[in-house]
């Protein structure tokens with residue numbers, strides 16, 4: 001029954017300040033609070049578990065610039081593109097900067113992985129791949145504004161990077177100092193990115209419906225990050241990697257992206 005007409009009246013939007021606070025409140029679900037990252041910060045991870053995290057997170061690092069390129073492709077506003085393109089360079093590098101992907105490889109080497117095994121993606125668990133791909137596919141299909149909002153988990157990332165810089169040298173003294181380049185680099189980059197991302201969110205989300213949608217998008221992104229760590233927990237903490245009942249070999253696929261398809265076709 002639609003007798004209660006008040007339910008048909010549009011809800012008033014939150015003020016900009018209240019909306020910003022609602023976005024910030026989502027920080028309670030950030031992956032910093034996942035048991036895997038909590039164990040990491042307490043120094044409870046073994047070398048193999050830490051290597052597993054670095055190797056799996058590398059897939060996220062690889063997809064971030066592809067995700068940003070997809071956003072750029074969907075954005076008709078040159079002024080936004082001019083600012084956003086910096087994110088691509090942050091990860092891919094340019095003449096003056098090695099870039100985040102290269103810095104993450106240095107982190108991998110600092111924890112005892114080789115460049116080759118990182119690049120081959122041989123450790124990337126299917127659950128991690130699916131979660132990261134869901135993010136990339138969302139951005140490909142969403143409007144550029146929605147895509148920008150999905151990057152807002154970065155609001156909470158500097159705390160995660162800082163926590164690693166603060167706790168790892170004490171707990172994991174065997175990690176080479178060169179490994180910390182990535183986290184240091186991201187501290188300032190992430191702060192700049194969220195200023196821009198927030199600016200877009202506040203400008204676009206002027207109705208209650210848009211604000212509600214944004215909070216859903218942010219939750220989706222939090223789910224991506226949390227699910228990645230769930231997959232790592234199963235594999236590295238609970239010793240239940242995929243197919244563990246059948247084999248102790250890594251039989252899972254290495255990604256069915258177009259690049260590997262082209263590679264396979266070229267070989268034929």
Ligand SMILES: O=C(O)c1cc(C(=O)O)c2c(n1)C(=O)C(=O)c1cc(C(=O)O)[nH]c1-2
Pocket residue numbers: 064100150151152153154155156157160161186225
């Ligand atoms: O280590 C972390 O906890 C963490 C989290 C996130 C995030 O919240 O998505 C990013 C990063 N790091 C990061 O380094 C990074 O470059 C980055 C880009 C993005 C994005 O969604 O565009 N998130 C993140």
